[in-house]
Amino acid sequence: MDVDAFVLAHSPAWDRLEQLVKRRRTLTGVEVDELVDLYQRVSTHLSVARSATGDAVLIGRLSGLVARARAAVTGAHAPLGQEFVRLWTVSFPVVAYECRRWWLASALSFLVVAVVIGFWVAGSPEVRATLGTPAELEQLINHDFESYYSENPAGSFALRVWVNNAWVAAQCIGFAILLGLPIPWVLFQNAANVGVSGGLMFGAGKGDLFLGLLTPHGLLELTAVFLAAAAGMRLGWSVIAPGNRPRGQVLAERGRAVISVAGGLVVVLLISGLIEALVTPSPLPTYARIAIGVTAEVAFLAYVVHFGRRAARAGETGDIADAPDVVPTT
Incomplete structure (x- = not known):
């Protein structure tokens, strides 16, 4: 897989997800739907990057972005007892x-x-x-x-x-x-x-x-x-x-x-x-x-x-x- 082409094709979605995650407390209903959609898409991008490339920088960037997006989407934390x-x-x-x-x-x-x-x-x-x-x-x-x-x-x-x-x-x-x-x-x-x-x-x-x-x-x-x-x-x-x-x-x-x-x-x-x-x-x-x-x-x-x-x-x-x-x- 051509890593440069992959990044060029999908970086607008990554940047947009980054923006939405930063503004997660002030999102409108439409933007919340967009956040969930982008989170799912970027999760797929991360899976593809991990299976098809060995680019540690790219994988690290997407891993961090997906983790932050998951926290914004679910807002869930493990119970204290757990x-x-x-x-x-x-x-x-x-x-x-x-x-x-x-x-x-x-x-x-x-x-x-x-x-x-x-x-x-x-x-x-x-x-x-x-x-x-x-x-x-x-x-x-x-x-x-x-x-x-x-x-x-x-x-x-x-x-x-x-x-x-x-x-x-x-x-x-x-x-x-x-x-x-x-x-x-x-x-x-x-x-x-x-x-x-x-x-x-x-x-x-x-x-x-x-x-x-x-x-x-x-x-x-x-x-x-x-x-x-x-x-x-x-x-x-x-x-x-x-x-x-x-x-x-x-x-x-x-x-x-x-x-x-x-x-x-x-x-x-x-x-x-x-x-x-x-x-x-x-x-x-x-x-x-x-x-x-x-x-x-x-x-x-x-x-x-x-x-x-x-x-x-x-x-x-x-x-x-x-x-x-x-x-x-x-």
């Missing part, structure tokens, strides 16, 4: 599932850094000396580390933890606009903090206390941070290597999908914060507290695998329904 269900059964889990390689790489890198720094601190008196005076380190090891989880009321402590963790996750996602390059540094800083704390506690023979306090909430908390980092780096990488699709289309699709990750992580981090405030400092035996943390982690991973894999097999990407650049036509 959007909520879609977020938790499709959008959030499928993006998390598709990010699994980035997610795993983030977790392994974090663990390696934390363990290496932990062994370094635990085995080197010189390194520990640079972290504080003997009195300061003794106060941290014997009092501050444990009292941190119980010195404030549970409600205010949970809120503070939630806000702090949400900020770390937001940084990871937000840095996607810089191609995700700062995200490894954010992860390194947090891994270093965990490694230093672990090194001091293990070096003082209190490794069991360290793990007993960190594990209940830390598993889910760190998993959420790793997911945020994975989503941000994957989005940044899509700019560098978009595959066989237009870079703008891939970036728009994954960018919108990342919004669902941000929304889902708000709830995941809230649960983690509640565990940290209510379970970690509780008088429950250490094994019981750890069991609660492990159960929450396993439940979250099972949820992502179940719903994410099912949505991925159905061709879902986590993008919003009827996205302008991928809107289906008949």
